[in-house]
Amino acid sequence: MKSAVVVFPASNCDRDAAVALQSLTGKKPHMVWHQESHLPEVDLVVLPGGFSYGDYLRCGAMASQSAVMRAVKAHADKGGAVLGICNGFQVLTETHMLPGALMRNADLKFVCRPVALEIEETQSLFTRKYEKGQRVHFPVAHGEGNYFADEETLDRLEGENRVVFRYADGDNPNGSARNIAGILNERRNVMALMPHPERVVDPLLGGTDGVGLFQSLIETLS
Amino acid sequence: MKARVFVTLKNGVLDPQGKAIGHALNGLGFGAVGEVRQGKVIDIDLAESDAAKAKASLKDMCEKLLANTVIEKYEIELKA
Amino acid sequence: MKARVFVTLKNGVLDPQGKAIGHALNGLGFGAVGEVRQGKVIDIDLAESDAAKAKASLKDMCEKLLANTVIEKYEIELKA
Amino acid sequence: MPTITQQQIKEHGLSGDEYKRILELMGREPSLVELGIFSVMWSEHCSYKSTRFHLRRLPTKAPWVIQGPGENAGVIDIGDGDACIFKMESHNHPSFIEPYQGAATGVGGIMRNVFTMGARPIAMMNALRFGEPDHPKTRHLVEGVVRGIGGYGNCMGVPTVGGEVNFHRSYNGNILVNAMCVGLARTDKIFKSAAEGAGNPVVYIGSKTGRDGIHGATMASAEFDDASEEKRPTVQVGDPFTEKLLLEACLELMATDAIIAIQDMGAAGLTSSSAEMGDKGGSGIELDLDHVPQRETNMTAYEMMLSESQERMLAVLKPGREKEAEAIFRKWELDFAVIGHTTDTNRLVVRHKGETVADMPITALSDAAPVYERPYDRRAASVGVPQYDAKKPLLDSLARILGSPDMCSRRWIWEQYDYTVMADTVQRPGGDAAVVRVHNAKKGLAITTDVTPRYCKADPFEGAKQAVAEAYRNISAVGALPLAVTDNLNFGNPQKPEIMGEIVGAVDGIAEACRALDFPVIGGNCSLYNETNGEGIDPTPAIGGVGLMADVNRMATVAFKREDDVLMLIGDTRGRLGQSIYLREIEGREEGAAPPVDLAAEKKHGSFVRKLIEDGRVDTCHDLSDGGLLVALAEMALAGGIGAEAGVAGTTVDAIAFFFGEDQARYVIATPLDEANRIEQELRDAGIVHAIIGKTHAAKTLRIEGEGEVALSELRKAHEGWFPAYMAVAHEN
Ligand SMILES: Nc1ncnc2c1ncn2[C@@H]1O[C@H](COP(=O)(O)OP(=O)(O)O)[C@@H](O)[C@H]1O
């Protein structure tokens, strides 16, 4: 599987994503600067976590206007896989490649801790190595991860099995509607989540629950 | 020309910040405070003297960047 | 009564957000955009019909909570 | 030429004698700009004039020290060509005025100190002191400081991995915000600030200069804003986004060989960075302020030289390399300007709008700056063994202590910090020391900050020794070898002999402990005049320690891991309750002698424990500090979710003193029985006092012989409860 990680000004989990991809795929991902208007030939594009543009104005708003996002959109339109993590999720909603918006956490505080997630949907290239209903722990680290969409959109997401990750009951760290932690686009080739799978691929760092996500992609895209 | 843009949450979109402020104000003894909503105000210096053009351009800025129209609405005010 | 409170940075105080927005707008081709400053607007429902009293109370809220008067200034607007 | 008035001299914080000295050094009356430059360079903050004489006594050398005090940060060799660069610095006063921005810019400032030397920051720590919880300002300050630290550090993508927090009335009017940054570089790629050679371009990089942080009093003439008549605030606002770009751009430039010297613009911005670079390089510097990127209009030379706008750096490049450097900074969308050049005159010359506004010998700002041997009075240390009610039920007291402001869980704080970003945090907040792995290696760095101000108040010398010893213990307890410290000396007004006596005592204590423990001081910071209405803070010499762990797979944590592990107490327990947490929280008194520190025992016990962990024989260890043995056992049980039982193990010490005394040089380890037997024999052979005090057990309780038991869930409720409940109350800003 060939992959690329997009780097926006003040992305800061770009290295973490690259390290995880390299250790699991054996290949160094391409690092793509936000001003590039073309992507290299890759199977997967990752929009990493961080504070693109300092999270100023709205998280992900300015990054969504960058040249590279037009290329990412074209890649997705051709059926290429896109994974957004944390700030990457915010960028994808701002670009309207995913529905809804990520608002300030309900208690207004930045939160960093491991959370329990349930795998809702395994019919996806991102989660086929997990079992339906499986419980995993990924860390979250964000101030604005409170997923919001109107009721109609939420119903549609659920009806089309596009809710991939849900915070386990009682462990919703940000007030997200219907405990939603990660969703798919309609075509099911773009997925984003607030928790950080790339931070749980090494037993020393608090677990390996994130490996399944990358393995799923490798298996499908290689 | 100076312009002021208001970006506020649409009705029906939950506003955790506004809620927290209302709560804190009540806690501080401001019992008369009911609903509170928080938004942004963006003041822009614009090198454009034609009001209609300025307005069109500001609207474009709002749609493209300043507001996320999924959750927010905006108002534009031109000054002097 | 409804009130609107504007909280903005005092002149001279660095506004990183405003700076970044201005920069982004220029980057999007809005060349006429000069300085940009970002502030907050807070809309408050107030169970108080006396305008003078409402104003006094809002001023108190600004001083105590809504504005950080070390770096911010505020304006109060009463509506209907 | 303006004539300097008595009033202006006073407003610049200069004494009559100091001004006389300036006249001698200049051979004429200074201009206002020159006076401003003298005032900041001769300030306590920049010149260390009250402490410099004493700081010379600190041990600063060791074979592994690459750079001791004197540069932007200290540097140690951690093997394989890797260097660890770290420093701690205070941002106390600004954080009291505006907690969010004060703390945020404190974090930004210390990060620049570290990356200006070529290091990528890999971990942040913070040592915080607030007033008593009931003080009307405390909540607002806690909330703002924590949010500010997180706001800046999280955006930078550097994990904030630990720290310490105390509440005490002595900080009601002067909180302490000390931030520490640890970075990594290659030993052959360390950048310094000596601007050697003449004719080299001086370049300005980063954010534009505004009127931030220029001290109000000196600005009376130009202070009002014409539009609103509002007084210009002197608070600096942090811009972590720009700092992140500055970090990446600087590291990119540092990968070339274009830089001769580089220094961040911290306190006294352009003035101190240019003067210090010229001084260290033995050169002169000529600046033309017309080229300085400016955020505001009509800035005067005085304002530009004294501005403390954040996120700026000054560098001296090799001639001809400007274009290459500029391209890097443009890519990162940062300001870049050549604003001067080095000379061979040894003078700082500043021009603005075609006029020379300052022209002064650089040595007048450095070597010739005043050094005071202020009179001091080392008052007698507090002594005595305090009385206490020996009948109070132990476990009730434990629950109260675990739920007290100084001893409760800091989760509310650290969950607002991203402590896992960079994917190398192998030991998170909540343990003795944080551990971050060296990227792509097996080794790691253990980091801690420590000081117990109530001990320092009772006895500055023993208290300061204790701060160093506790840092040493915390690092040893995770299995790392303590290598070096940075200190942050927070005190009251040094012009009072009793405060100066505290400073002298503390410096001597740090010096003695660091020497005995092979734990040299490679950097530090002094924050004096922490006083309000004549009331000084308790002496607070915070110690930031760093240690090296050869293999992060062999690391101990405080959490109990198995049932039926034997609990071994290492070190001598006399049951010293003087100045203890128990005495303060349960008896309501702070009195008696602070626990004495036996440095030989610290070294011996620390080395013993470290060896066990390094050899992979022990994975569960906690050092004993605040609250003593029982608090440590409770923390170990709560962290692991495993209960335990313990007793006084045949000693004659009274149970309360045994379980809550704060004797130093102690650790608790937990291991399976057969390993415990072997370790016991080795302890005996080594002549180390020790005792088997109990074991972990299946029940989720803590049971104390003769005292009954308490459910872990109850202890957890007390421990986790206080902070969130305290912060949930609405407060004014
Ligand atoms: N301000 C803070 N920020 C982050 N972590 C903190 C802070 N204060 C305390 N902690 C963490 O809480 C734990 C307990 O702190 P403390 O009781 O001071 O430890 P010790 O007694 O071992 O020095 C440590 O892991 C420490 O890093």
Ligand SMILES: [Mg+2]
């Ligand atoms: Mg400890």
